[in-house]
Amino acid sequence: MNMGMQMLKPGEIAWAHRHTMAALRFAIQGGPGLVTVVDGEPCQMDDYDLVLTPRWTWHDHHNGTTENVVWLDVLDIGLVLGLNVPFYESLGEMRQPERLSPGEHLADRGGLVRPVWEQTKATNFPFRYPWRDVEQQLRRMADVPGSPYDGVVLRYANPVTGGSTMPTLDCWVQMLRPGQQTAAHQHTSSAVYFVVRGEGTTVVDGVELQWGPHDSFVVPNWSTHHFVNSGAGEAVLFSVNDIPTYRALDLYHEKPELSLGVQPVPPAPANVRVR
Ligand SMILES: [Fe+2]
Ligand SMILES: [Fe+2]
Known part of the structure; x- marks a missing residue:
């Protein structure tokens, strides 16, 4: 893993590109005007929001605020270099075309209800937490x-x-x-x-x-x-x-022990007394 800090000045755009390194952005100083566009979907970055730019997704960053913005970057660069697959592509434009209709947004395919007529995409969503x-x-x-x-x-x-x-x-x-x-x-x-x-x-x-x-x-x-x-x-x-x-x-x-996912979920109904 690599961790870094990235800053954009007011009005700056980091141009559209994609790479085989998976990356994520955790906003430290964000705001409603800070947007990362991922595979056509604008993802707003308020303070401490997490936005994924998964492997080979197109992404560009826009600082539409009047202040400097800062976010934490984490990427799997070391792994991708070690496997000898560091591919990078620039779109050739500063901005990628954005999806206009919310009905086209891939991130909406990860919700509680989903289109029945479509295949299910399981990884690499443009997703905002x-x-x-x-x-x-x-x-x-x-x-x-x-x-x-x-x-x-x-x-x-x-x-x-x-x-x-x-x-x-x-x-x-x-x-x-x-x-x-x-x-x-x-x-x-x-x-x-x-x-x-x-x-x-x-x-x-x-x-x-x-x-x-x-x-x-x-x-x-x-x-x-x-x-x-x-x-x-x-x-x-x-x-x-x-x-x-x-x-x-x-x-x-x-x-000393495996600790991940080992505890049972709480029993139902709650507070059952076993005699
Ligand atoms: Fe990137
Ligand atoms: Fe630990």
Whole structure:
């Protein structure tokens, strides 16, 4: 994985192109005028919105605001270079043609109801995850115990399969309660983190990485790590990991235990007492 920060000045456009590297954008300073067009679909980028520019999708970025805008970029460049398939194509125009009718939007094919007469597209959507929806879901789950290693941690799910955000990369958001200290563990995957809010420490192989709002840090693979929320309020971290890649290669492993997806869903009806 590669993580970077990208800034566009007011009025700037990053021209239309596509590449075999899968990429995602997490807006840090966005606004209604910041738009990434992906395969013809304009995706607005408000603060902390996530917009996917999956492998080989056409994309161009427009800063229609009056301020500088900044977003976090994460791409699977290292993997694509290692596999020797780094293809890039420029459209030859600054902007790509945009889909006009909402009925043509691919992202709408990932909703609860879908066209019966069409084939189902399962990956590489031009998809936007609005922060207000993510925040709302974090709030709704604020009182559940969550993972012993990550607290209340949610995946940005593929809207069709429920699986990883993209075939090679998974995006997570996690909330740590005030004073919370997670259990330490190791795994073969790596992760890059961006602090949305809060203050704390991530201890990585004995090294204390102290963080605050809008800091970023890395947890390399097979390092022993745990999180401490040392701030007065909750801490919220956005992260991207390469678990899907390791799982596809049958190389994903955790120590001391497999923690992903192992807990049962709550029983129904709720609060059943077994005599
Ligand atoms: Fe790009
Ligand atoms: Fe971990």
